[in-house]
Amino acid sequence: xxxxxxxDKSLKFIDNFPQIQPQYDEALVRVHLAGIxxxxxxxxxxxxxxxxxxxHEFVGEIIKAPTxxxxxxxxxxxxxxxxxxxxxxxxxxLTTHCQRxxxxxxxxxHGAFAEYLCLPLKNLIPVADTISDEAAVFTEPLAxxxxxxxxxxILATDKVLVIGxxxxxxxxxxxxxxxxxxxxxxxxxxxxxxxxxxxNIISIKETQIQTDYDIVIEATGSTEGLxxxxxxxxxxxxxxxxxxxxxKTLLDFSKIVVNEIKLVGSRCGSFKPALQLLEKKLVxxxxxxxxxxxxxxxxxxxxxxxxxxxxxxxxxII
Amino acid sequence: xxxxxxxDKSLKFIDNFPQIQPQYDEALVRVHLAGIxxxxxxxxxxxxxxxxxxxHEFVGEIIKAPTxxxxxxxxxxxxxxxxxxxxxxxxxxLTTHCQRxxxxxxxxxHGAFAEYLCLPLKNLIPVADTISDEAAVFTEPLAxxxxxxxxxxILATDKVLVIGxxxxxxxxxxxxxxxxxxxxxxxxxxxxxxxxxxxNIISIKETQIQTDYDIVIEATGSTEGLxxxxxxxxxxxxxxxxxxxxxKTLLDFSKIVVNEIKLVGSRCGSFKPALQLLEKKLVxxxxxxxxxxxxxxxxxxxxxxxxxxxxxxxxxII
Numbered sequence: 001x002x003x004x005x006x007x008d009k010s011l012k013f014i015d016n017f018p019q020i021q022p023q024y025d026e027a028l029v030r031v032h033l034a035g036i037x038x039x040x041x042x043x044x045x046x047x048x049x050x051x052x053x054x055x056h057e058f059v060g061e062i063i064k065a066p067t068x069x070x071x072x073x074x075x076x077x078x079x080x081x082x083x084x085x086x087x088x089x090x091x092x093x094l095t096t097h098c099q100r101x102x103x104x105x106x107x108x109x110h111g112a113f114a115e116y117l118c119l120p121l122k123n124l125i126p127v128a129d130t131i132s133d134e135a136a137v138f139t140e141p142l143a144x145x146x147x148x149x150x151x152x153x154i155l156a157t158d159k160v161l162v163i164g165x166x167x168x169x170x171x172x173x174x175x176x177x178x179x180x181x182x183x184x185x186x187x188x189x190x191x192x193x194x195x196x197x198x199x200n201i202i203s204i205k206e207t208q209i210q211t212d213y214d215i216v217i218e219a220t221g222s223t224e225g226l227x228x229x230x231x232x233x234x235x236x237x238x239x240x241x242x243x244x245x246x247x248k249t250l251l252d253f254s255k256i257v258v259n260e261i262k263l264v265g266s267r268c269g270s271f272k273p274a275l276q277l278l279e280k281k282l283v284x285x286x287x288x289x290x291x292x293x294x295x296x297x298x299x300x301x302x303x304x305x306x307x308x309x310x311x312x313x314x315x316x317i318i
Numbered sequence: 319x320x321x322x323x324x325x326d327k328s329l330k331f332i333d334n335f336p337q338i339q340p341q342y343d344e345a346l347v348r349v350h351l352a353g354i355x356x357x358x359x360x361x362x363x364x365x366x367x368x369x370x371x372x373x374h375e376f377v378g379e380i381i382k383a384p385t386x387x388x389x390x391x392x393x394x395x396x397x398x399x400x401x402x403x404x405x406x407x408x409x410x411x412l413t414t415h416c417q418r419x420x421x422x423x424x425x426x427x428h429g430a431f432a433e434y435l436c437l438p439l440k441n442l443i444p445v446a447d448t449i450s451d452e453a454a455v456f457t458e459p460l461a462x463x464x465x466x467x468x469x470x471x472i473l474a475t476d477k478v479l480v481i482g483x484x485x486x487x488x489x490x491x492x493x494x495x496x497x498x499x500x501x502x503x504x505x506x507x508x509x510x511x512x513x514x515x516x517x518n519i520i521s522i523k524e525t526q527i528q529t530d531y532d533i534v535i536e537a538t539g540s541t542e543g544l545x546x547x548x549x550x551x552x553x554x555x556x557x558x559x560x561x562x563x564x565x566k567t568l569l570d571f572s573k574i575v576v577n578e579i580k581l582v583g584s585r586c587g588s589f590k591p592a593l594q595l596l597e598k599k600l601v602x603x604x605x606x607x608x609x610x611x612x613x614x615x616x617x618x619x620x621x622x623x624x625x626x627x628x629x630x631x632x633x634x635i636i
Contacts, residue, residue, distance in 0.1 A: 094553055097577065097578070226571070234407075235415030236412055241575050243575070248569060248570050249568070250566040251567060252565070253544070253566075253567045256559060257559050257563065260583045261583045262580065262582050265578045
């Protein structure tokens with residue numbers, strides 16, 4: 001099968017990757033569309049020593065399911081954490097933190113930039129007919145954006161700032177806007193501001209940032225973003241860390257203590273609420289799509305996605 | 319009046335400090351006992367450029383109250399943050415975060431290492447007759463320890479670790495023990511372990527620290543303590559930062575994000591619950607008292623308090 005592999009930090013299109021086969025309780029999925037995410041770009045840079053087929057944002061169709069033949073033909077998206085079901089984290093319901101987990105296209109599990117992928121049946125969630133492939137492929141990052149609201153109670157009376165208006169920042173902004181909170185998004189580029197404006201979301205420049213935000217979402221993954229967040233959040237306010245940070249980051253923790261600030265690390269979310277939002281058309285991630293490539297254009301696609309100010313780049317596989 | 323002053327990082331006993339007088343709505347308090355806290359030691363080291371009478375842990379008696387003569391004779395402790403009552407923080411009830419606050423013996427307000435101090439009447443809380451001066455002088459740090467439970471819901475089913483068994487760590491341990499949680503306290507010194515044992519609190523050595531704690535209280539203020547906390551707390555667990563940190567601290571924030579850890583900065587607490595615990599004899603801070611000095615033994619007292627492994631040093635003023 002065709003696939004895009006990462007091998008020793010080198011990205012390669014492989015025309016004849018050995019066909020993968022589902023294990024017991026897994027399904028084989030024919031991938032329709034897959035999206036390049038910031039994590040993929042970081043993996044290529046060597047953020048984590050992963051070798052294998054890249055990609056974890058996808059929509060596809062179940063074409064083989066040895067233990068559940070009735071599910072063949074289902075159009076599905078897939079939860080990316082494959083959990084053991086028996087460790088301490090799993091038995092307390094924190095399956096995304098399974099101590100023995102593999103993660104699609106990120107950790108010990110071939111990913112979605114291929115004609116086929118395998119996932120446990122329990123990870124595969126059906127997609128309603130009214131949701132297009134182009135929208136469904138955003139389920140995973142949309143779920144990650146929604147995780148913020150699973151972890152922090154955001155009120156319509158809250159003054160909220162999102163730092164960063166890139167791929168994830170835009171989805172975070174769209175989901176936060178639904179709470180009716182007083183929302184501002186720091187956007188560097190005109191294009192980011194235009195996209196936010198199409199959803200009636202207020203964007204501001206860095207020079208317009210105020211103080212005393214109840215909640216600040218840090219979506220840049222930079223030391224500057226984190227420092228800024230700690231300076232503009234109100235006492236007893238909350239900072240949500242919604243990006244991965246490379247290496248160690250310096251922070252003035254006395255400010256965190258004196259102002260009694262809460263920092264909340266946030267990673268993956270649940271797929272079902274994300275699919276609900278898509279079905280009800282309450283968010284529209286498709287405005288972020290820049291371009292679709294074929295798998296054999298891997299290097300070109302990654303080069304394009306890597307350019308600053310670019311939003312979502314897809315691989316159209318079927 | 320006699321007082322211990324900090325002037326340009328230099329500690330001085332002054333025999334004839336000008337007598338202070340209460341402003342409108344303030345009271346003059348004759349100080350009975352005052353305690354040296356870690357913050358006092360840090361102020362002397364220059365952690366914050368404070369000049370004036372030091373000290374913020376005290377118990378005393380109201381001897382002058384121009385607008386409330388009926389309160390003269392009350393034995394009191396005092397909330398250390400003097401708030402304006404009209405700023406954004408005050409009107410939302412966060413008076414300890416008042417944007418124009420002064421803080422007794424810490425910021426723009428002469429402190430408690432003196433024969434007399436002044437505080438607004440609303441800051442002065444009466445002490446029940448059944449609470450000794452020696453216990454009441456611990457109200458402020460005990461309130462700070464209890465702040466943890468105002469900010470984080472600790473369950474009897476939680477596995478909790480306190481890193482640091484010094485002055486504040488001991489009080490934190492005594493208050494946490496009341497929740498019935500599975501509590502362990504990392505203690506370096508035999509004396510720390512003995513004090514914990516008198517309250518039936520389990521102490522462990524650094525080599526005995528486990529993993530997967532639901533809640534970790536970091537009470538050392540060190541980079542090592544913070545790093546350790548981030549490594550041993552369970553995914554979706556909580557780290558409470560209960561100490562001041564000097565300068566900037568390096569932390570691996572990717573661990574905070576990937577494990578979705580919550581960090582909570584914690585500073586001051588409410589006095590009334592602290593006084594309730596003292597009245598019901600549910601905690602006993604007096605076991606921490608090392609020695610009482612006179613005000614004119616200021617340098618000696620601070621030198622003693624600064625020695626590692628020392629707990630509470632008091633000034634006996636009346």
